[in-house]
Amino acid sequence: xxxxxxxxxxxxxxxxxxxxxxxxxxxxxxxxxxxxxxxxxxxxxxxxxxxxxxxxxxxxxxxxxxxxxxxxxxxxxxxxxxxxxxxxxxxxxxxxxxxxxxxxxxxxxxxxxxxxxxxxxxxxxxxxxxxxxxxxxxxxxxxxxxxxxxxxxxxxxxxxxxxxxxxxxxxxxxxxxxxxxxxxxxxxxxxxxxxxxxxxxxxxxxxxxxxxxxxxxxxxxxxxxxxxxxxxxxxxxxxxxxxxxxxxxxxxxxxxxxxxxxxxxxxxxxxxxxxxxxxxxxxxxxxxxxxxxxxxxxxxxxxxxxxxxxxxxxxxxxxxxxxxxxxxxxxxxxxxxxxxxxxxxxxxxxxxxxxxxxxxxxxxxxxxxxxxxxxxxxxxxxxxxxxxxxxxxxxxxxxxxxxxxxxxxxxxxxxxxxxxxxxxxxxxxxxxxxxxxxxxxxxxxxxxxxxxxxxxxxxxxxxxxxxxxxxxxxxxxxxxxxxxxxxxxxxxxxxxxxxxx
Amino acid sequence: xxxxxxxxxxxxxxxxxxxxxxxxxxxxxxxxxxxxxxxxxxxxxxxxxxxxxxxxxxxxxxxxxxxxxxxxxxxxxxxxxxxxxxxxxxxxxxxxxxxxxxxxxxxxxxxxxxxxxxxxxxxxxxxxxxxxxxxxxxxxxxxxxxxxxxxxxxxxxxxxxxxxxxxxxxxxxxxxxxxxxxxxxxxxxxxxxxxxxxxxxxxxxxxxxxxxxxxxxxxxxxxxxxxxxxxxxxxxxxxxxxxxxxxxxxxxxxxxxxxxxxxxxxxxxxxxxxxxxxxxxxxxxxxxxxxxxxxxxxxxxxxxxxxxxxxxxxxxxxxxxxxxxxxxxxxxxxxxxxxxxxxxxxxxxxxxxxxxxxxxxxxxxxxxxxxxxxxxxxxxxxxxxxxxxxxxxxxxxxxxxxxxxxxx
Numbered sequence: 001x002x003x004x005x006x007x008x009x010x011x012x013x014x015x016x017x018x019x020x021x022x023x024x025x026x027x028x029x030x031x032x033x034x035x036x037x038x039x040x041x042x043x044x045x046x047x048x049x050x051x052x053x054x055x056x057x058x059x060x061x062x063x064x065x066x067x068x069x070x071x072x073x074x075x076x077x078x079x080x081x082x083x084x085x086x087x088x089x090x091x092x093x094x095x096x097x098x099x100x101x102x103x104x105x106x107x108x109x110x111x112x113x114x115x116x117x118x119x120x121x122x123x124x125x126x127x128x129x130x131x132x133x134x135x136x137x138x139x140x141x142x143x144x145x146x147x148x149x150x151x152x153x154x155x156x157x158x159x160x161x162x163x164x165x166x167x168x169x170x171x172x173x174x175x176x177x178x179x180x181x182x183x184x185x186x187x188x189x190x191x192x193x194x195x196x197x198x199x200x201x202x203x204x205x206x207x208x209x210x211x212x213x214x215x216x217x218x219x220x221x222x223x224x225x226x227x228x229x230x231x232x233x234x235x236x237x238x239x240x241x242x243x244x245x246x247x248x249x250x251x252x253x254x255x256x257x258x259x260x261x262x263x264x265x266x267x268x269x270x271x272x273x274x275x276x277x278x279x280x281x282x283x284x285x286x287x288x289x290x291x292x293x294x295x296x297x298x299x300x301x302x303x304x305x306x307x308x309x310x311x312x313x314x315x316x317x318x319x320x321x322x323x324x325x326x327x328x329x330x331x332x333x334x335x336x337x338x339x340x341x342x343x344x345x346x347x348x349x350x351x352x353x354x355x356x357x358x359x360x361x362x363x364x365x366x367x368x369x370x371x372x373x374x375x376x377x378x379x380x381x382x383x384x385x386x387x388x389x390x391x392x393x394x395x396x397x398x399x400x401x402x403x404x405x406x407x408x409x410x411x412x413x414x415x416x417x418x419x420x421x422x423x424x425x426x427x428x429x430x431x432x433x434x435x436x437x438x439x440x441x442x443x444x445x446x447x448x449x450x451x452x453x454x455x456x457x458x459x460x461x462x463x464x465x466x467x468x469x470x471x472x473x474x475x476x477x478x479x480x481x482x483x484x485x486x487x488x489x490x491x492x493x494x495x496x497x498x499x500x501x
Numbered sequence: 502x503x504x505x506x507x508x509x510x511x512x513x514x515x516x517x518x519x520x521x522x523x524x525x526x527x528x529x530x531x532x533x534x535x536x537x538x539x540x541x542x543x544x545x546x547x548x549x550x551x552x553x554x555x556x557x558x559x560x561x562x563x564x565x566x567x568x569x570x571x572x573x574x575x576x577x578x579x580x581x582x583x584x585x586x587x588x589x590x591x592x593x594x595x596x597x598x599x600x601x602x603x604x605x606x607x608x609x610x611x612x613x614x615x616x617x618x619x620x621x622x623x624x625x626x627x628x629x630x631x632x633x634x635x636x637x638x639x640x641x642x643x644x645x646x647x648x649x650x651x652x653x654x655x656x657x658x659x660x661x662x663x664x665x666x667x668x669x670x671x672x673x674x675x676x677x678x679x680x681x682x683x684x685x686x687x688x689x690x691x692x693x694x695x696x697x698x699x700x701x702x703x704x705x706x707x708x709x710x711x712x713x714x715x716x717x718x719x720x721x722x723x724x725x726x727x728x729x730x731x732x733x734x735x736x737x738x739x740x741x742x743x744x745x746x747x748x749x750x751x752x753x754x755x756x757x758x759x760x761x762x763x764x765x766x767x768x769x770x771x772x773x774x775x776x777x778x779x780x781x782x783x784x785x786x787x788x789x790x791x792x793x794x795x796x797x798x799x800x801x802x803x804x805x806x807x808x809x810x811x812x813x814x815x816x817x818x819x820x821x822x823x824x825x826x827x828x829x830x831x832x833x834x835x836x837x838x839x840x841x842x843x844x845x846x847x848x849x850x851x852x853x854x855x856x857x858x859x860x861x862x863x864x865x866x867x868x869x870x871x872x873x874x875x876x877x878x879x880x881x882x883x884x885x886x887x888x889x890x891x892x893x894x895x896x897x898x899x900x901x902x903x904x905x906x907x908x909x
Contacts, residue, residue, distance in 0.1 A: 012676075013717040114835060115786045165624070231638075309717065350716040382684075384668050392625035394639055400721060401641065404669040405729035406682035406689070412703075412729075413692040452714050457706045464702040487699050491706045496722040497714070 013309040013399055015347035023342035024318050031060045034450045035344055041354075041501045042306055043067050043338055044146025046362030049447050064338045068185070068331060070145030079174050080135035083128040125169050129388070130377060132163065132174055136387050137372040140361045151184035151334070152177065153357060154305050156387065159195050159227060160395035163388040167203045172256070173388045176200040185331040188298065189289045192228065196281050197258035199251045205393065208250045211264040215243040222393050224288065230300075233293040234273060241270040246281040289328065295320040298328075306334075307343060308351040309399050315342065350452060350500040353402045356383035358501060359411055363493070366448065367422035382410035403499075415493035423486035437465035437476045440485065444492050452497040461488055545889055546765055546772060548820040549645065549672065550754075552798070553779030555624065557791055558827035558844025559872070561597070562611055562861075566590030569864035573831040577787060577838070587611075591861060596796040599803030600847070607855035608806065609847060610907040612881055614862040616843035616874025620826060624782070624840075627825035632672035634879050634898055644882055645773050646675030647897045652890070654678060655770065659732040660739075662773040663764060665757045673775055679725060681732050686760060690733040703730060740767040747808035752797045754778040758805040766812045772890075781824060785835035798822075802849060815851035819889050819908075821881065822847040829870050843874035846881055848907050858905050877902055884908060 036055035040047040044067065047055070055063040140149045156177070163173035176198050183191035195201050196219070202208040205219035220242035224234045248265030251258050270279045273287050288294055299320040303311040311319075319337070326332045337343060354362065360376055360383075380386050384407050385396055435443070441461040445453045465484050466475045476484055492498065560577060563584045564570050571578045584592030585601040591613075593601050603609045617636045621627045630636045634644040642650075645662065654661040659681065664673045667684040674680070683689045691703060707730065709723035743766045749755040757776040764771050778798060783790050802820065809815040827844025843862045862872035879902040886894045888908035894901070 015717050016715065111786050111789075111836060115789075118785055162625070346715065350714050351718070353718050353722070382667055392623070392629060397641055400718070401674070403718075403721060403725045404679070404682045405725060405732055406667060406669065406684060408725050408729040409689065409691065409733060412726075416692050452712060454708050454711050456710060457708055460702060460705040460708075464698060464706075467698065487696070487702070491699070491702050494703055494726065495706055496709050496719055496726065497712060499722045499726075500716050500718060 014312070015308050015351050017347060019312050019315055019347075020341050020345050023315055023345075024322060024336060024340045026339050027060060027341050027344045029344060031063075032056060034452075035060070036063060037450050038344070038349055039063055039067075039338065040146070041358070041362065042343075042352075043334075044150050045140055045358055046365050048365055048368045051365070060344075061339065064335060067147040067338070068335045070148055073143055073145050073148065076139055076143060077135065079171065080128070080131040082171070083124050083131060125164065128170055129164050130374065132171065133377050133380075133387055133389075134372055134374055135174070136177065137357075137361065137376065140357070141364050141372055142370055147334070148181060148184045151330070152181045153387070154302070155180040155184065155191070157305070157390065157395035157398075158301060159201065160390040160393050161198075161200045161204045162390050162392075163200070166206075168200045172200045172203070175256075177388075183330075185334060186329070188328045188330055189285070192223075192285050192289070193282055195227075196223070196246070196249060196285065199256045199258070202249065202251050202258075207246055210243060210247050210249065211261075212244075212247045212266040215240070215247055215266070217243040219243075220246055220284075223285075226394060228285075228288050228297055229291060229293045230297045233291065233297075238272055241272045241279075242281075242284050244268070244270050245272065245279045245284045249281050292320075295323040295328070298323055302337070305398070306337060307348050350497060352501045353399055354499055354501045355396065355398060355402060356380050356385035356407070356411075357387060359383065359499070360414060363415065363418050367418060369418075369422065373421075376414075379410060379414050383407045383414075408499075411499065412494055415498075416490050419486045419490040419493070422489075423482055437462045440465055440476065441488065444485075444488055445495075448489065448492045449495060449497045453492075453495055457495055461491060464488060464491060544817055546774065546818045547645075547885060547889065548758075548761055548818060549773065549775045550798070550802075550820060550822045551628075551670065551672075551775070551777040551779075552781055552794075552822055552824035553628075553777055554782030554824075555627075555826045555828055555840055556779075556781040556794075556824040556844060557783060557787060557838050558824075558841075559830065560787070560791060561594050561795060562613060562845040563592045563594060564590060564861050564864065565592050567861075567864045569830075573864065575832070576836055577832045587857060591857060594792075594795050596792050597799045600799040600849075603803060603806065603849065604855055608851060608853065609849050609855050610853055610905075611857050612846040612848065612876055612905065612907075613857060613859040614843045614872065614875030615823075615846045615859070615878045615881060616826075617877055617879070618874075620842040620871070620874070622826065622840040622842075624825055629671055631823050631825055631878060632670060634882055641671075641674065642676060643670070643672035643674050644897055645672045645775070646678070646680070648675075648886055648890070648892070649673075649678040649680070649773065650675040651896045652772065652892060654772065658770045659728055659735065660764070660769040660771050662775075663771060664775040665760060666775060666777055670775055670777070673773070679728055681728065683736070683760075685756065686737060689736070691730065739769055740764060743767045745808055746811065747804050749804050749808075750797060750800045752801065754797055755801045755804070758801050759808075762805055762808045762812075762814075765809065765814050765818055783828070783837050784833070784839060785837040787832075787837040806849070806851070810851065817852075819848065819850040819853070819885065821849075821885065823878065827872060830864060830867055830872055831870060842868065842871040844872075846878065848881065848884075853907050854909070858907060876905075880905055 033052055033056040037052045040051060040055055058066070143149050161168065161173065161176060163169070179194055179198055205222055206216045207219040210216040210219065217239050221239045223242065224239065225231055244266045248261040250261050267278050269276055272279055272284055273291065275287050296316055300311060300316045303316060303319060322336055323333050342348060357380065360380060364372060377386060384402060390396055441458050445451060445458055445461065465488050474480065559570065559574070560579060563579050565579065565581045565584045566589055579594060583595045585595060585597065586592040587604065600609060617630065619636065621630060632643045633640050649662055661678055662673060662680045664670055664680055664682045666682055669680060669682040691700065707723060707726045709719050712719065740763045743763045745762065749759040754776065761774045761776060764774060778794065781791065781794055806815050809818055823846055824844055826841055828838035828841040830841065832838050859876035862875055864872070879898055883894050883898055883902040884904040884907055886892050886897055887904055
């Protein structure tokens, strides 16, 4: 009872005011650095001051084209460093004990052997997890195809699968990541067919154990609830029938390849969403994608990730029509969204909270850094988002869920560290000779926040730069310039706008 | 955002020096607390201990009088000679000695077989279910968060509830009350704290007035930044006056409960404190891990209540444990146990009626190898909301659940 109340409560986070007319029609207004930075934040991970200049120097259509028709990424590393495993067995393989299992009376030596072997395996697995995450973060940072990585991150949250649990170890999750990247701007019906065959997903939602005699509904349920339709668009009976259709979808233990185990497949008639026959899992997916609820579900999820929270039903319907018209081919769909009136409207601008990944990678880009420090994984953990480790199959809620005192402190402290690191490198963010405090405060807030600050904050920043109130330290000068500018950049990153995308 | 503007106003015209910052902090250190008599319903505190990873209930509250227990637990079964018997069927794990001492004084209630229908065996999902109290739906608020929202707490208090955890757990998420997440006092703060001018500037630049854009998240961001900055500066000062003779175990849980006692004793108006302990995910070689964790639990809780009692605070603090699931009844081939279903909960405090509640799950009729729940965990939540906090469960729990006579 309370649930339906909660679910239907209007979100406090939908932008105020009316939806513009023709929200998805091409935007024809002015183009400037502010909107170019907005596009780079949403369709990528932000950019350096020169990236923003470049995009602002193009037309809006040119800037979007550059994102959609991205260059080859062949020069990037194909995968993470592979952690050595002395025994030569894959990290995902079940641990086979070399010592015999202890009997009921058990010896301490046997117990210790198990504990020791598991410890070793756990250590190697943790190192591989870390290598996986840093590999992807580095790719987000340096890829010449930021939209490809952004769509991959979206899909990772959509088909959320966590590594390091349920037998998903080693580079299982990296294989899934490549599947998502391959279809990032491709056909998402095809992607869903492939996801149903993905080894990590088969383990994660137990379909590898979904057999004729004991159907396991986990994947069948989440496929509709979280991946394609949303609650309310199917019945419990559809879940049961779908689970039967997916029986026998498993993988070969030796190679990890998908394998349709005919012997474990239930080949009786099933009735699913009004269709009756000897349906298999692929039939189920095709039936799902023919439901009007499917494009609507994808439309809502995409708008919440790329545009703003709690989008209006009429906007969802209009975007769903775009998805349906393009038959789930996402390149033209995303292309239309990034050129639309609503995307460049005031209601969309800074209307989302940056995710921890957007916050950290965007900061690296801002300062022109090209390698992600391994400690960033720990920092992301404190902020509440580690790629490949979503909290559940529901992915990350985003929005207000990113914000609490501890995660905000983690963000501020990361800003303090990265400005220190950047300051050690070069006279960052300032091309010309040191100017006066007022000009530097203006320049910094423009470079970092496109001027999205309270005039009071700029004045506060100027006071800080001039050492006002700190007595003997003196005004901004060549001597204290580096230190003060570092502090001022940190303070600018603490301003509310920097938390917003 | 009123508060932020007030602060900026207070700072304007001040020469910001180390002294001024101190003065400023002192001005803030006068918490606007409701005037509540100790022991009144409004003054009560709940401590929630999350036993993360799925604690093996059968080896915590041991059904040593059920023959099937030893059949399913050939190597992990705890001998009748070792259990700390509560009656002729049920006993406690020998590592829980300090808790047994509290049980004997009537300060511990054990709710046997707590769980919910159609249990989920995933850590994530089952944790979420226990935290949101919603087994059948995905909701974004926790039951404590909803309780805080409904409880008419003073908005100005930054510490209406605290989560002693690195990330705000779902159970503490509400729609109105912002609960600070604090991993440990050390490290809870801005790393620029040594730099006086930077810190002073931080308080002023975090403002949302007259920004040239509108965002539905703007005031939320500004509020939380303000709370994080002020709260992390204030908290150490607010609790500095509390002194204690207690020696807490040098474990993460010991440190958390020491901080919890300090927060309770400093009377910050805090109503709920969340702490976590684990990991109990003992798929292999369970005994050494679970023994250590249970020992740490009992030890820390006993010191916590002794400490509270020494400060006259023990009767206004209720502690509840939960874990996302119990474990399989039959041990596996690695001297461990896999994910299961029902498990006991502890409710601890100076003002309760201790004893065994509910029925121990049957070990004769298993549900696919799992113990079936006998008490819905939401009955325990309902008992806490209605009897401890003396509030209705409307808006907190979906549906109505019978309360247990743990509390009068």
